[in-house]
Every structure is written in C-alpha cells, then in structure tokens.
Amino acid sequence: MASIRRAHVDDAAAIGLFQTLAWEQTYRGIVPDSFLNSQTVGSAADRWAERIGAGSRLVFVAESLGGQIIGVASTSRSSDGSSRLPNLELSTMYVDRKAHGTGLAASLLGAALDEEDAHLLVFSFNKRAQRFYAKHGFDRRGERQIDPGTGLHEERWVRQMGTPNHPSR
Numbered sequence: 001m002a003s004i005r006r007a008h009v010d011d012a013a014a015i016g017l018f019q020t021l022a023w024e025q026t027y028r029g030i031v032p033d034s035f036l037n038s039q040t041v042g043s044a045a046d047r048w049a050e051r052i053g054a055g056s057r058l059v060f061v062a063e064s065l066g067g068q069i070i071g072v073a074s075t076s077r078s079s080d081g082s083s084r085l086p087n088l089e090l091s092t093m094y095v096d097r098k099a100h101g102t103g104l105a106a107s108l109l110g111a112a113l114d115e116e117d118a119h120l121l122v123f124s125f126n127k128r129a130q131r132f133y134a135k136h137g138f139d140r141r142g143e144r145q146i147d148p149g150t151g152l153h154e155e156r157w158v159r160q161m162g163t164p165n166h167p168s169r
Contacts, residue, residue: 002070002104004111007059009052011069015061016045018069022094030125031150057091060111062104070096071104073112085158086117093120093129100128109136117160121145124153133157 007015020041028036051057051074062071074092078085090112095105122129124144138157147154 002062002064002099002107004060004062004071004107007048007052007061007072009049011059011061012049012052013041013045014069015048015059015072016043017041018072018096019044019048019092019094022072022096025097026094026126030123031152035150058112059092060108062095062099062108070099071108073108075112075118085119085156086160088113088116088118090118090120105132106136113159115161117158117162119156119158121147121154122157123147123150124155130155130157133159137161 020039023031023036023039048059052059057074057076059072059074061069064070072092072094073090076089076091078087078089090109093105093109093112095108099105118138119141120133120138122133130140137159139159140155141158142156144153144155146152
C-alpha cells in the first residue's frame with residue numbers, strides 16, 4: 001500500500017531521480033534518445049526544487065511502505081481568465097510501471113485535482129494514459145500540437161466537472 005502526501009523542497013532529489021527513471025521506463029524508444037540522454041537527475045532535481053520552493057507547482061508524491069517514491073503528480077494554476085481552459089493544469093503525472101493497475105494513479109490524480117475542472121497535455125501515442133484520463137472525465141479538445149522538448153505530437157485534454165456525462169455524476 002502506498003501513501004500520498006504533498007512534496008517538500010527536500011524531496012526534489014528523489015523526485016528528480018524518479019522522473020528520470022519514469023521517462024526511461026515509459027519513453028525510451030519513442031522519445032528521441034538525444035532528448036532522454038540530455039535529461040540528468042541533477043537538472044531534474046534542480047527544476048523540482050525551484051518549482052516546489054517558488055510555489056509555481058503544487059506537487060504530490062506517492063511513496064511505497066519503504067518510503068520510495070513510486071508516483072508524482074503536480075499542478076499549476078493560470079490566472080489568465082482569457083483562456084477557455086480551466087485554471088488548473090495537471091502538469092505532471094508519473095506512476096512507476098510496477099504500480100500500474102493498482103489504483104495508485106487514480107488516488108494520486110484525486111489528491112492533485114480533487115474535484116476541480118482541469119486540463120492537461122498528453123502525448124498522442126500514449127493510448128494507455130488517454131484511456132486513464134478518459135475514465136476520469138477528461139476528453140480531447142482542439143488540435144494536436146508539437147511538444148517543443150521532444151518534437152512529438154501531444155493533445156490537450158479537459159475535464160469539466162459540471163458536465164452531465166462526467167463519471168462522478
């Protein structure tokens with residue numbers, strides 16, 4: 001069984017290591033090797049320390065009984081009212097492959113988003129993630145775009161809790 005809690009700046013190194021491993025598990029052979037090879041644990045840890053310390057992201061970690069991070073979710077908020085998107089964005093969602101199918105991802109998503117409207121970007125090829133998000137009330141909106149870091153197609157997905165077909169209704 002895993003526990004979920006808010007992350008602190010002192011978690012940044014462990015989150016950076018976990019993110020680097022999660023990208024290797026999920027994207028090696030799909031995302032260009034040059035992109036994955038340029039990602040270091042140290043630079044990832046620095047980014048997470050800045051995000052958590054500055055408060056630009058609200059970050060949650062899922063930990064195994066032994067205290068190892070096995071999932072990370074983060075959100076950011078936009079104050080731009082001109083967008084047709086919800087203010088809350090799910091910016092990060094990674095779950096260790098060994099925890100897939102255990103319900104951990106759903107618990108982590110619930111901790112990060114609660115019952116709020118939200119939006120996210122997901123790689124177009126990642127059908128598993130798309131099925132997961134659809135199950136949790138998200139649907140695809142708009143045109144595909146290119147992720148500037150990887151050069152791969154990604155899609156915007158949106159969850160609006162007030163819609164009649166949302167699973168929580």
